[in-house]
Each structure stands twice: as structure tokens, then as C-alpha cells.
Amino acid sequence: xxxxxxxxxxxxxxxxxxxxxxxxxxxxxxxxxxxxxxxxxxxxxxxxxxxxxxxxxxxxxxxxxxxxxxxxxxxxxxxxxxxxxxxxxxxxxxxxxxxxxxxxxxxxxxxxxxxxxxxxxxxxxxxxxxxxxxxxxxxxxxxxxxxxxxxxxxxxxxxxxxxxxxxxxxxxxxxxxxxxxxxxxxxxxxxxxxxxxxxxxxxxxxxxxxxxxxxxxxxxxxxxxxxxxxxxxxx
Numbered sequence: 001x002x003x004x005x006x007x008x009x010x011x012x013x014x015x016x017x018x019x020x021x022x023x024x025x026x027x028x029x030x031x032x033x034x035x036x037x038x039x040x041x042x043x044x045x046x047x048x049x050x051x052x053x054x055x056x057x058x059x060x061x062x063x064x065x066x067x068x069x070x071x072x073x074x075x076x077x078x079x080x081x082x083x084x085x086x087x088x089x090x091x092x093x094x095x096x097x098x099x100x101x102x103x104x105x106x107x108x109x110x111x112x113x114x115x116x117x118x119x120x121x122x123x124x125x126x127x128x129x130x131x132x133x134x135x136x137x138x139x140x141x142x143x144x145x146x147x148x149x150x151x152x153x154x155x156x157x158x159x160x161x162x163x164x165x166x167x168x169x170x171x172x173x174x175x176x177x178x179x180x181x182x183x184x185x186x187x188x189x190x191x192x193x194x195x196x197x198x199x200x201x202x203x204x205x206x207x208x209x210x211x212x213x214x215x216x217x218x219x220x221x222x223x224x225x226x227x228x229x230x231x232x233x234x235x
Contacts, residue, residue, distance in 0.1 A: 002222040010053050013188040017046050019219030020195050033218060034198035042191060049184045056177045063170040070163045077160035078117050080153045081127055085114050087145055104133035120164060127157040196220045
């Protein structure tokens with residue numbers, strides 16, 4: 001026997017609810033296979049469910065769009081920070097700076113290695129350390145680093161931070177809306193289940209195939225197992 005399958009996506013849930021709603025609009029109450037109370041509940045629920053789905057999709061699209069912008073700002077800020085530290089190392093190699101200047105940036109004095117900056121958190125950590133350290137070094141009378149200057153590093157780092165914070169807010173907003181969608185899904189599933197139960201009960205006296213055909217007109221979905229005939233008839 002084929003089995004009934006409830007919708008498992010938001011769009012499928014909407015289609016099921018709208019199919020039932022359309023049936024209610026076309027048929028007289030006595031001809032409708034489910035109650036007027038359920039029809040009223042569906043009419044009240046569908047607009048708000050559809051709205052929250054649209055809000056969530058808009059939020060996700062916006063998040064993805066600014067995610068690409070954030071990735072580019074991350075790349076540029078990381079590059080400037082890395083290049084700045086490379087220039088410092090070269091200045092030390094040429095004897096223009098003493099190895100001790102590395103301590104200003106939170107780096108071991110005898111280590112030429114550029115710190116690992118592969119994540120946003122690592123960039124935030126090292127960006128703050130290097131900018132603060134370089135500003136302190138200059139205040140103490142140190143000569144400036146050029147190409148890039150710390151000012152250029154700071155500009156790109158702050159642009160990254162601005163985009164990072166904005167994207168983080170977008171993620172929070174998406175999560176909040178996602179929670180609303182999840183709550184609405186529970187209501188949708190309950191409504192659909194109740195409608196389909198009443199529809200099947202209304203046609204319970206019909207032959208199985210005719211019953212399924214009638215119920216399908218109300219949006220009830222039946223799935224045939226692989227062992228069953230492709231034409232939908234059960235052996």
C-alpha cells in the first residue's frame with residue numbers, strides 16, 4: 001500500500017495549505033471534505049507563514065551577498081597586515097631595526113615567521129596587536145615603516161572589522177527569523193495533518209484507489225514504494 005507523506009519543505013507546506021484553501025473557496029461548506037474551522041485557521045495562517053518565509057529568504061540572500069564582501073575585505077586586510085610584518089622582518093635583516101621590535105607586536109624577538117592568519121578571529125587578534133604595537137613603537141621614537149604604512153594597514157583592517165560586525169548582525173537576524181520559521185512549521189504541519197485526516201475520513205468508505213484520488217485533489221500526497229507498480233495500482 002502507498003503511504004501518505006507530509007510536506008518536508010516550506011514551499012511544499014505552502015502548496016498543501018493553499019490547495020486546501022482553494023478547495024474551501026470553490027466548494028460549499030457541506031461539500032468540503034474538512035471543517036470550516038480548519039478552513040478559517042488556514043486562511044488566517046497562510047499569509048503570516050508566507051511572510052516569514054519571505055523574510056527569511058531575504059535575510060539569507062542579504063547575508064550571502066555581504067558574506068562575499070566580507071571575504072574580500074578579509075583578503076585585503078590580511079594581505080596588508082602580512083606585508084607589513086614582512087617589511088618589518090626585512091628591515092631587521094638589513095639592520096635598520098633591532099630584533100626586539102617584534103616584541104611590540106606580540107612576536108618572539110628571534111622568530112621571523114609571520115603568524116598564522118587564516119581565520120577572521122586570527123585576523124582580528126593580530127590586527128589589533130600589530131596596530132597597537134606599532135603605534136606604541138612610534139610614540140617611543142621608532143622610525144616609521146613604509147609600503148605599507150601602519151595607517152594603510154589600519155584603514156583596511158577597520159574596513160574589515162566594519163564588514164565583519166555588520167555580517168555578524170545579519171547572521172543573528174537570520175537565526176532569529178529561522179527560529180520564527182521553525183515555529184510556524186510546527187503550526188503548518190499540525191494544520192496539514194488535521195486537514196488530511198479529515199479528508200481521508202470523509203472518503204473512508206470509498207475503494208482505496210478512489211479514496212486516494214479524491215484525497216489527492218485536496219493536496220494529500222501518497223508515495224508508492226519501489227515494489228509497487230508504477231501506475232499506482234497496488235498488487
